[in-house]
Amino acid sequence: MMALVYEFVWRILHALLHLQRALICWFRIRLWNWRLWKRAVAALLVPVALSFQNHKKLGPSAGKRSLRRVRWGADGKSLEKLPLHVSLLIAEEELHYTDIANLVVWCMAVGISYVSVYDNQGIFRRNNSRLMDEILKQQQDLLGLDSTKYSVEFLNNKNEKQDHQVLSCQAVVKALSPDDGKPSIVKAAQDLCRAVEKKDRSSKDIDIHMLESILRDSTHIPDPDLVLKFGPVESTLGFLPWHIRLTEFISLPSHTDVSYEDFFSALKRYATCEQRQGK
Amino acid sequence: MSWIREGELSLIERLSANILKAGPMPKHVAFIMDGNRRYARKRQVERQEGHTQGFDKLAETLRWCLNLDIREVTVYAFSIENFKRSKEEVDGLMELAKQKFSRLLEEQENLEKHGVCIRVLGDLMLLPLDLQQVIAKAVVSTRKHNKCFLNVCFAYTSRHEITNAVKEMAWGVEEGLIKSSDVSEALLSKCLYSSSSPDPDLLIRTSGEVRLSDFLLWQTSYSCLVFQSVLWPEYSFWNLCEAILQYQLNYLPLQKAKDLHKEQQALQQLEADRRCVAELLMHHGSGNGKPTDAQSRQEHLLSYVAEREERVQGFLGALQHRRDRYFTDLAALTALA
Numbered sequence: 079m080m081a082l083v084y085e086f087v088w089r090i091l092h093a094l095l096h097l098q099r100a101l102i103c104w105f106r107i108r109l110w111n112w113r114l115w116k117r118a119v120a121a122l123l124v125p126v127a128l129s130f131q132n133h134k135k136l137g138p139s140a141g142k143r144s145l146r147r148v149r150w151g152a153d154g155k156s157l158e159k160l161p162l163h164v165s166l167l168i169a170e171e172e173l174h175y176t177d178i179a180n181l182v183v184w185c186m187a188v189g190i191s192y193v194s195v196y197d198n199q200g201i202f203r204r205n206n207s208r209l210m211d212e213i214l215k216q217q218q219d220l221l222g223l224d225s226t227k228y229s230v231e232f233l234n235n236k237n238e239k240q241d242h243q244v245l246s247c248q249a250v251v252k253a254l255s256p257d258d259g260k261p262s263i264v265k266a267a268q269d270l271c272r273a274v275e276k277k278d279r280s281s282k283d284i285d286i287h288m289l290e291s292i293l294r295d296s297t298h299i300p301d302p303d304l305v306l307k308f309g310p311v312e313s314t315l316g317f318l319p320w321h322i323r324l325t326e327f328i329s330l331p332s333h334t335d336v337s338y339e340d341f342f343s344a345l346k347r348y349a350t351c352e353q354r355q356g357k
Numbered sequence: 358m359s360w361i362r363e364g365e366l367s368l369i370e371r372l373s374a375n376i377l378k379a380g381p382m383p384k385h386v387a388f389i390m391d392g393n394r395r396y397a398r399k400r401q402v403e404r405q406e407g408h409t410q411g412f413d414k415l416a417e418t419l420r421w422c423l424n425l426d427i428r429e430v431t432v433y434a435f436s437i438e439n440f441k442r443s444k445e446e447v448d449g450l451m452e453l454a455k456q457k458f459s460r461l462l463e464e465q466e467n468l469e470k471h472g473v474c475i476r477v478l479g480d481l482m483l484l485p486l487d488l489q490q491v492i493a494k495a496v497v498s499t500r501k502h503n504k505c506f507l508n509v510c511f512a513y514t515s516r517h518e519i520t521n522a523v524k525e526m527a528w529g530v531e532e533g534l535i536k537s538s539d540v541s542e543a544l545l546s547k548c549l550y551s552s553s554s555p556d557p558d559l560l561i562r563t564s565g566e567v568r569l570s571d572f573l574l575w576q577t578s579y580s581c582l583v584f585q586s587v588l589w590p591e592y593s594f595w596n597l598c599e600a601i602l603q604y605q606l607n608y609l610p611l612q613k614a615k616d617l618h619k620e621q622q623a624l625q626q627l628e629a630d631r632r633c634v635a636e637l638l639m640h641h642g643s644g645n646g647k648p649t650d651a652q653s654r655q656e657h658l659l660s661y662v663a664e665r666e667e668r669v670q671g672f673l674g675a676l677q678h679r680r681d682r683y684f685t686d687l688a689a690l691t692a693l694a
Contacts, residue, residue, distance in 0.1 A: 080375070081379070084375045084376050084378070084379040085379040087376045087379070088376050088377070088379035088380050089379075091376065091602075092380065092605065092606070095602070095606060096606075099606075169610075198614055198617065198618075199617065256618065256621065259578065260542050260545075260575070260578070261542065261625065263519065263545070263575075264540060264541060264542050264545055266523075267522075267523040267526060267540050267545060268537055268538070268540045270523060270527060271523075271526055271527050271530045271537035271540050272537040274527045274530045274531055274537070275530050275536070275537045279527075280531070281524050281527035281528045281530070281531050282524075284520065284523055284524045284527055285520060286516050286517060286520045289516075289519070289520050289523060290516075310606075310607075310610075311607055311610045311611065311614070312581050312582050312583060312603060312607050313578075313579060313580060313581055313582055313607065313611055313614070314577070314578060314582065315578070315579065315614050316578045316579060316614070316618055317578075319515075319519075319574040319575050319578055320516065320519065320574065322568075322569060322574060323514075323515070323516060323569065323570070323571040323574065324568060324570070324571075325568055325569070326567050326568050327567045327568065327582070327584070328567060351566075351567070353568075355438060355441070356436055356437075356438025356439050356440075356441050356442070356570075357438075357441050357442055
């Protein structure tokens, strides 16, 4: 009898929590829409106002792009510390390539050198070229034609260097999947054991630095300093277990329609984190 | 201050516990008990006092876990990185640990009543010998208990643990117990210090830090992570309930992600086995180059899998034996002294 009552109360409690979560989500989107409206109205009014003042401007969109670029670059410099490598971990069912591409472009614009994108089903990894195209497109849209300054290097799945589509070395973007996690550690272990089998190495020689150097070579990029996790699931979902020793995790509710302000406030939060490294 | 605190929950706490227990409950919870020093600073007491209160809070939390039917708890007591702290503080922590593990030995009866099994995970060789001995005694004397489990990570980091697992497998290869091709995700998990525990369902870190600090990186891949801002010595029953609520909200999507991962792991194992069988067939039989039919290939695969599993079981048995002996020998050493 009591068990039934407890279960009933539990169900109500969880229904309320789900409702709360849904409401927060709804308000966020409403707020975002409202912000969009405000911007749209502003965008409509500003050119009219400008056209009265000076007629010899280049064209509003080009001017706006360079303005944005300068602002984002300055935002990056205003922070006390900037992560070298940011991972975007998507813990949501639905993936929106445009929103991801926006996030990647913002990362590049504030001056982050390495950006990786992860989902636990390996969807980004399988659709690497679609992601890449979308990023190039958003880069054009958001930053204008300045692609010499903001060029991207896409690291492909294979380890061979010639597979990389290298445009320049300003920012490296990589799609990661669960295969880069535990299976890559297992592969390193297998290689070491094979060397032991062939008597090339003794089990006593194996240490952290050896494993570390093998695993660093397999990803080509430094350990992530910051993981921006999008979605309601509170977990790393198999993301690079070896590499996240000192990584800070910051959660955002969703990557759908995520705004630059949300992104930048997460970076600000990261800048205030203090790492004591055991001390 | 003892390890297991007697005492019951208040009426309202009991009521809430029962409501929570109507949903899916974590079976294994891991804690990063952060914030002892900040607590000491806040209260303007000695740093060591902060650590002592942190330990008392652990005893209290263990009781809450028992009341909530959580049978396994893993705590991060001391990281290898913590050796970098001032000598005074490290010595203080070692002394505290020695005192607490000795105390544990005096509480045999109580531990037996609750069936508490204590395991210590980490590279104990890095500790002073007297502490190693006390720890070994505590581990050996509670080894047979099987109602609840407390894993204390001491002189531990996850990278160290993973590297050690790789080393153990290389040892197995050296001894001819396994082949390098037997190395797999499942085998590596079985060579970690935590080999006898299931992966934690819930990981809680207090004091507002949002990183794992080299704790159970391998084991928490699909655990629910809850970061709470409260300092560890101020942790309350309600904080624990809040974390469990979070776990329950995440239960279904995490279960789905775990299943997907299990599927992929099985697929990888099957592929590896197929590769090994193909290689064996190339080397041995069918010199005439005739492709074997599907049925006999399946039979080869099955017998190969059985052989591999036998090898792996033999190796794991040897490994467990070696680890058990390490503790038994150390504990015996104290008996002599």
